Amino acid sequence: MAELQEGKRVNIKKKKARSLYFGVAMGTGELLTVDAVPRGLDCKCICPDCGTRLVARKGEENRHHFAHETNNECYYGQEMSIYRAFHDFLRKNLKFYLPDAILKFNSNKKPEIVRKGHLLDLTEVKYVSEPGKYPPVLLCSADSNTFRVILNIEDYYNESDYREIAAAGKKSNIPVIVVNIESADEITSMAELSKYIMEPGNKTWIYNRVVEEWDKKYRAKAVKPEKFEAGYLCPAQKQQIKNVYAARREDCEHCWYCYDRHAEAFCLAHSGIDHVNDFRKQPEILKKEFETINHIRPIKKISEYQCPQCGAPLRRRKGPNGVFAGCSRYPACKGSRPVEQSTEQVIIYDKNKSPYRK
Ligand SMILES: [Zn+2]
Numbered sequence: 001m002a003e004l005q006e007g008k009r010v011n012i013k014k015k016k017a018r019s020l021y022f023g024v025a026m027g028t029g030e031l032l033t034v035d036a037v038p039r040g041l042d043c044k045c046i047c048p049d050c051g052t053r054l055v056a057r058k059g060e061e062n063r064h065h066f067a068h069e070t071n072n073e074c075y076y077g078q079e080m081s082i083y084r085a086f087h088d089f090l091r092k093n094l095k096f097y098l099p100d101a102i103l104k105f106n107s108n109k110k111p112e113i114v115r116k117g118h119l120l121d122l123t124e125v126k127y128v129s130e131p132g133k134y135p136p137v138l139l140c141s142a143d144s145n146t147f148r149v150i151l152n153i154e155d156y157y158n159e160s161d162y163r164e165i166a167a168a169g170k171k172s173n174i175p176v177i178v179v180n181i182e183s184a185d186e187i188t189s190m191a192e193l194s195k196y197i198m199e200p201g202n203k204t205w206i207y208n209r210v211v212e213e214w215d216k217k218y219r220a221k222a223v224k225p226e227k228f229e230a231g232y233l234c235p236a237q238k239q240q241i242k243n244v245y246a247a248r249r250e251d252c253e254h255c256w257y258c259y260d261r262h263a264e265a266f267c268l269a270h271s272g273i274d275h276v277n278d279f280r281k282q283p284e285i286l287k288k289e290f291e292t293i294n295h296i297r298p299i300k301k302i303s304e305y306q307c308p309q310c311g312a313p314l315r316r317r318k319g320p321n322g323v324f325a326g327c328s329r330y331p332a333c334k335g336s337r338p339v340e341q342s343t344e345q346v347i348i349y350d351k352n353k354s355p356y357r358k
């Protein structure tokens, strides 16, 4: 657990003055709400972050809260008090609602739920905090499976922070869930924690092994498609360019069979895989479904085309540069058309025809 706290420190960010609603009882170390203690210094509580004595302010005007006796704000007093409250709640209830595990694609492909969320029974909750270190380490376990809970209080973290947190989780092999708390002032009592812990909303996986495994499975099925003109041959037959089923690079980037628009290998259409369920299907069934979904037309044979010079059928011929479609009346007629080598589609350069199939 030590290595989790040794990771790169998140920069301390500027923030507004905060109210504390939980204090740590001197002596017992118990976490108490401001309503549970007498007013003033008689509350006998200290700040959960800096350890300074607290004063319970229970006046008529403002919402009851704790303040540091010295009137000095410490950086993470309120955050640490919420962490402590989370720990208390989890330890007492031993339940946590795991959010859906969602695989997101680096493309226009719709995200997929790879494991449904559910209420989990916990067997152990661990909490480690060291003075001056933020965030503390809050770990939940169900038997041998452990995950870390990180609180994102008032949009504290940004995308690059999340990447760091995910990397740290991966390195230590501990999945991470982030709980979003829009306003720290929403948590003034234990009861208010329930919706953040026992219900599906407000949380997401930042690092999850199931998601990672699915990502690997998908990547293993994705290939870099063969080049054609300024783009690629298209197994999904999205459109025709020069009579060949092909797509431009930008078409590929917007296609739902594109797995990762930045990666070298990115087309899933070759495997016919679209959804998580497709991995369980027999290849023949997958192929049939793929053909139906994408309205795949059989590629016309070379002999179905006519010679551009005399109109006689063309024939498959082999030359020094590979296969081409030559006139069946050869040598009387020397008409021919080029052929795309891997699919043997006859290429027709027709300047009057739109390259896009409507
Ligand atoms: Zn403090």
Ligand SMILES: [Zn+2]
Binding pocket: 307, 308, 309, 310, 311, 312, 327, 328, 329, 333, 334, 335
């Ligand atoms: Zn001919």
